[in-house]
Amino acid sequence: MKYQNDLIVIGAGSGGLVVASGAAALGARVTLIEKEKMGGDCLNSGCVPSKSFLKGAHLAKEMKDADQFGIHSTIESIEIGELMHRVHGVIDQIAPHDSIERYEGLGVSVVIGEAKIKSKHEVVVGSKTLTAKNIVVSTGSKPYIPKIKGLDQVSYLTNLNIFEMNHTPKHLIVLGAGPIGLELGQGFRHLGVEVTMIDQSKSLFTKDDNEVGPLMEKVLLKDGVQLLLNSKIIEIIKENEAIKVIVEKDNNRIEIIGDELLVALGRIPNTQDLGLEEIGVKLNARGYIQTNKKLQTHVKNIYACGDVVGPYQFTHMAGYQAGLVIRNAIFHLGSKVNYYNVPWTTYTKPEVAHVGYTEQTAKELNLFKKTIHVPLESNDRAKAENDVIGFLKLIIGKKGTLIGATLVGEKAGEMIPIASLAIQQKLKPNVFMNIIFSYPTESEIFKTASLQLLRDSFKPWKANLLKKILFKK
Numbered sequence: 314m315k316y317q318n319d320l321i322v323i324g325a326g327s328g329g330l331v332v333a334s335g336a337a338a339l340g341a342r343v344t345l346i347e348k349e350k351m352g353g354d355c356l357n358s359g360c361v362p363s364k365s366f367l368k369g370a371h372l373a374k375e376m377k378d379a380d381q382f383g384i385h386s387t388i389e390s391i392e393i394g395e396l397m398h399r400v401h402g403v404i405d406q407i408a409p410h411d412s413i414e415r416y417e418g419l420g421v422s423v424v425i426g427e428a429k430i431k432s433k434h435e436v437v438v439g440s441k442t443l444t445a446k447n448i449v450v451s452t453g454s455k456p457y458i459p460k461i462k463g464l465d466q467v468s469y470l471t472n473l474n475i476f477e478m479n480h481t482p483k484h485l486i487v488l489g490a491g492p493i494g495l496e497l498g499q500g501f502r503h504l505g506v507e508v509t510m511i512d513q514s515k516s517l518f519t520k521d522d523n524e525v526g527p528l529m530e531k532v533l534l535k536d537g538v539q540l541l542l543n544s545k546i547i548e549i550i551k552e553n554e555a556i557k558v559i560v561e562k563d564n565n566r567i568e569i570i571g572d573e574l575l576v577a578l579g580r581i582p583n584t585q586d587l588g589l590e591e592i593g594v595k596l597n598a599r600g601y602i603q604t605n606k607k608l609q610t611h612v613k614n615i616y617a618c619g620d621v622v623g624p625y626q627f628t629h630m631a632g633y634q635a636g637l638v639i640r641n642a643i644f645h646l647g648s649k650v651n652y653y654n655v656p657w658t659t660y661t662k663p664e665v666a667h668v669g670y671t672e673q674t675a676k677e678l679n680l681f682k683k684t685i686h687v688p689l690e691s692n693d694r695a696k697a698e699n700d701v702i703g704f705l706k707l708i709i710g711k712k713g714t715l716i717g718a719t720l721v722g723e724k725a726g727e728m729i730p731i732a733s734l735a736i737q738q739k740l741k742p743n744v745f746m747n748i749i750f751s752y753p754t755e756s757e758i759f760k761t762a763s764l765q766l767l768r769d770s771f772k773p774w775k776a777n778l779l780k781k782i783l784f785k786k
């Protein structure tokens with residue numbers, strides 16, 4: 314059978330765009346179908362707006378803390394509408410990169426409309442049926458809205474509408490203290506908004522090193538965020554203009570009254586109404602597409618990548634998986650996903666980042682040998698900038714190589730790739746000793762870790778022997 318396309322890609326977000334442009338660059342006939350905005354979540358309602366928003370929020374925090382530098386200023390007003398206007402300006406600057414015009418220029422045929430898979434080689438958009446040898450599903454995810462009593466009776470915010478806000482709330486109640494709740498909740502607090510975060514989990518940053526949660530809890534409390542952890546959300550009640558959230562914590566009933574509510578309780582994959590199960594693509598119990606390690610679904614010519622597959626919902630993961638889909642769907646290389654060296658950064662202030670194993674996962678897998686822990690307050694640049702809250706923890710595996718790293722600090726997201734490279738190259742942690750780091754930089758903390766390792770391994774008998782050989786009178 315002759316197909317109109319080599320590849321049909323459904324969804325023009327972080328995953329789909331990379332598959333479409335990569336495959337077209339190789340000469341494949343590609344149709345990319347998008348039902349809403351080109352660029353998907355990351356550009357329009359995820360990474361780009363959230364990080365642009367956080368720049369303003371963190372700036373406000375720095376202005377409030379400027380006294381310590383001898384700079385005395387007062388913030389006259391914070392205009393959320395203006396801040397959000399800038400956020401949309403940043404989206405507009407980046408949007409041409411993901412635009413229909415650019416993709417058509419790259420040789421991709423772009424169709425705007427809702428796609429539905431009709432058979433293993435046919436996709437329907439409106440009245441059109443398109444055919445392809447291979448299909449890639451990269452339809453992303455959306456906010457999970459659980460059934461909480463009264464939630465459907467109030468108007469609430471999610472990542473889809475929060476960046477449209479044009480007034481400053483008095484009290485923002487945040488349901489969920491995962492990355493979205495933490496980044497946006499802390500951001501609004503920095504803008505002077507009263508913020509209460511509610512989560513069922515006993516601690517914060519549960520996917521990071523065990524030391525991170527308690528440290529960041531202190532940071533948030535110092536910022537003035539009210540934290541209700543280990544809490545069950547019972548009911549939400551609209552009271553005139555206010556929203557009341559009733560929570561149960563330690564057998565006590567607590568009522569929180571705010572004027573805005575952000576729901577950040579996780580994500581669900583966009584797999585409904587796509588016709589997937591009808592043609593034999595299997596979903597797991599939570600609705601995510603099941604694939605093998607080559608990212609092939611149960612229907613072998615249908616691949617999937619990005620949030621719709623998981624297990625990590627990051628733009629860099631969608632991009633990584635997209636690269637693999639190209640290798641497998643076009644070149645049939647049989648490449649398999651490897652999730653060993655995935656970086657995670659949460660853009661709180663300070664940032665929290667890790668790559669490879671945490672101490673606890675390394676121990677669980679019986680790979681753990683030791684850790685090196687260096688507090689940021691030992692670093693001269695951090696002292697100069699008063700960014701001393703944080704640490705570097707290197708995880709060393711049984712073979713003596715680096716297998717994981719956690720960094721907390723103002724520049725953690727920018728510095729974590731140093732550890733990624735060492736882990737990927739299976740290097741020993743003393744490798745940083747042979748690198749000349751610029752002084753003063755926070756990344757020198759890696760060299761400090763190497764020196765600490767050397768010092769730790771330098772037993773007293775070795776020191777005595779060396780003294781005798783080198784300095785004998």
Ligand SMILES: Cc1cc2nc3c(=O)[nH]c(=O)nc-3n(C[C@H](O)[C@H](O)[C@H](O)COP(=O)(O)OP(=O)(O)OC[C@H]3O[C@@H](n4cnc5c(N)ncnc54)[C@H](O)[C@@H]3O)c2cc1C
Nearest residue numbers: 324326327328348353354359428452453619620626627628
């Ligand atoms: C507030 C927030 C902040 C984030 N911050 C970060 C961050 O700092 N760093 C990071 O790495 N990740 C971040 N993420 C996660 C990141 O945005 C996602 O992991 C990434 O966008 C996933 O890409 P994707 O291609 O899988 O899905 P998406 O980008 O969601 O793209 C899927 C596309 O498919 C389209 N679609 C769906 N169904 C159909 C259909 N039937 N027909 C046609 N089109 C369809 C959708 O309209 C959408 O455009 C953040 C997410 C949120 C919500």
Ligand SMILES: NC(=O)c1ccc[n+]([C@@H]2O[C@H](COP(=O)([O-])OP(=O)(O)OC[C@H]3O[C@@H](n4cnc5c(N)ncnc54)[C@H](O)[C@@H]3O)[C@@H](O)[C@H]2O)c1
Nearest residue numbers: 489490491492493494512513514577578579626658659660
């Ligand atoms: N910096 C980044 O890379 C970044 C930033 C934002 C979002 N993201 C991506 O988006 C994904 C979604 O983020 P998220 O924060 O919405 O989801 P999440 O699943 O990471 O966190 C949701 C939080 O809500 C809590 N929760 C869930 N149901 C609850 C209930 N009924 N009552 C009380 N608490 C409840 C959970 O304990 C959890 O802490 C992330 O996993 C991440 O992959 C990434």
